[in-house]
Amino acid sequence: MKKIQLSDILNIAEYEKIRPEFRKKIMAIKDKRRIHVGPFITYLFENYDTMWYQVEEMMRAERIVNDDDIMQEINAYNELIPDENQLSASMLIEIDDKPKRTEMLRKIIDLPEHTFIEINGKKIPAQFDPRQGSPEQLSSVQYIKFNLSEDDVNEFNNNDSNIRLVFDHPAYTHAHELTVEEKSVLYEDLTS
Numbered sequence: 001m002k003k004i005q006l007s008d009i010l011n012i013a014e015y016e017k018i019r020p021e022f023r024k025k026i027m028a029i030k031d032k033r034r035i036h037v038g039p040f041i042t043y044l045f046e047n048y049d050t051m052w053y054q055v056e057e058m059m060r061a062e063r064i065v066n067d068d069d070i071m072q073e074i075n076a077y078n079e080l081i082p083d084e085n086q087l088s089a090s091m092l093i094e095i096d097d098k099p100k101r102t103e104m105l106r107k108i109i110d111l112p113e114h115t116f117i118e119i120n121g122k123k124i125p126a127q128f129d130p131r132q133g134s135p136e137q138l139s140s141v142q143y144i145k146f147n148l149s150e151d152d153v154n155e156f157n158n159n160d161s162n163i164r165l166v167f168d169h170p171a172y173t174h175a176h177e178l179t180v181e182e183k184s185v186l187y188e189d190l191t192s
Helices: 012-033 048-062 067-078 098-107 150-155 180-191
Strands: 034-037 041-045 086-093 115-119 122-125 141-147 163-169 172-177
Touching: 012 034, 012 041, 012 048, 012 180, 034 163, 034 172, 041 180, 048 067, 086 098, 086 180, 150 180
Parallel strands: none
Antiparallel strands: 034 041, 041 086, 086 141, 115 122, 115 163, 163 172
16 A cells, blocks of 8 residues: 655645545545444554545644654654555554543553454454553554455455454453455455
């Protein structure tokens, strides 16, 4: 998947003109890539469009206009755009009650060793960003990647394949089988 270039970025005034319509488009794109696994964890699978939107929104919110500062944002968000045969996601651990959230994040500190995508029974471990979290607790936002083989990628285009997002942690054991539509959307990302 292509990465964001400085030349792709609109200046703040140009972005403001297209923002209302573009925001609707991005929300629709995100809705198709948002997958809940169990009661607390949501994956948002990222692509070029979702990350381009994030760069533009950061520029707008922070009033960033200097090319060097814009490039810092681009470089940070380009890390979340998947490479070839790869899925990339923001993983959100969503618990509104702060004390309960803190307790859960401590309980599942080792969740990275219990997070997989399973393709027809083959478990592929998630690669977590080691810069997130602390030795005491997991961060409530994680950036993860799944590195797939060509054969794995092709299974996303097979309506009969069984592809699941799996957590097998003792404190959080949940799975979600991808629908045909979810597989199709992720297959587009994998092959674009």
